[in-house]
Amino acid sequence: MILGIESTCDETSAAVVAGGFDVRSNVVASQVQLHAKYRGVVPEIASRAHIENILPVVREALASANLHGVSEVDAVAVAYRPGLIGSLLVGVTAAKTLAWAAGKPLIGVDHVHAHLYSVTLETDLTPPMPAVGLVCSGGHTALYRVGSWIDVQLLGSTIDDAVGEAYDKVAAILGLGYPGGPILDRLAETGEKKAIKFPRPLLDRDSLDFSFSGLKTAVLYHVRGVPARGINVKNSPMSPPTGQELSDIAAGFQAACIDVIVEKIRRAARRIDARSVILGGGVSANRGLRAAMEYFELPVFFPQWRYCTDNAAMSAGLANVYFQRQQFSNLDLDAITYSQFRA
């Protein structure tokens, strides 16, 4: 039984998971309301909110799992990379302190690997490996070769915006709310995806990298007009599209994202001779993407809806793999940010 803690971005979460897949509790304190007016995560606001939330969230996770304290779990796990430094520090410090105080082993896990692992939560299914793993969220869009849950190798990633980030920015361009993904996903259902043909940035023929910023700009130009000399389209006045036009833009944008994602998964699958496909991260909740992968040529594994976006259950679950191997972290475990991670 492992207590997991997650604070990599803007959700404070704690969970208790038994045996790697049996989720006894999974408490998520979302900060969406705090960041909504900025249409994106403000790191300083996020870390302050984590400090306020962390102990109540941990207490609630233990109580909901009918536990009386950390002394009743076997280990404390924490997502220590990658993420926003101020946010990560709160979870890592809390996990270290709880582990030390209760005399329990500490297990640091990679947040991205945990997103992949999330497909196994509350199921008895294990994807055949090697698998192509795609983590697609507000912070990541990356393809992996998943040889086992702890043998995860990067195949390609976005060279600019993450796909969830593109959803959030396009929603902002269209005058919609934050986060943009679920709103555009819903609008796309009533739109005609062929009404507007947005670009499908595939990069080189063999590339497994992604690029979404050009697609986002194409939506901007579609809505506000292509820039002419002396006109800054970002500031030009516009009345946001509404009704069918709005739905068509959402459907066209979503279709472009999905086409690119499916093509890259197919390329990666061929490259590594994959036996299955694993998707995780906030964008794996996308209904259009799920529908598009339904008839894929390999078995496809999506997380249950509630485990798509950031949560501690996936970290506590993955930590069980390390626990079985008695691979623990030291109390000098350090938070690792995105940029340190990429370097």
Ligand code: KG4
């Ligand atoms: O995994 P997550 O909670 O946090 C990060 O690690 O980034 O993902 C949040 C992202 C946001 O960009 C949000 O717009 C996107 O996931 N998202 C979606 C959907 N639900 C959430 N994108 C597309 N379709 C959705 N249904």
Ligand code: ZN
């Ligand atoms: Zn995430």
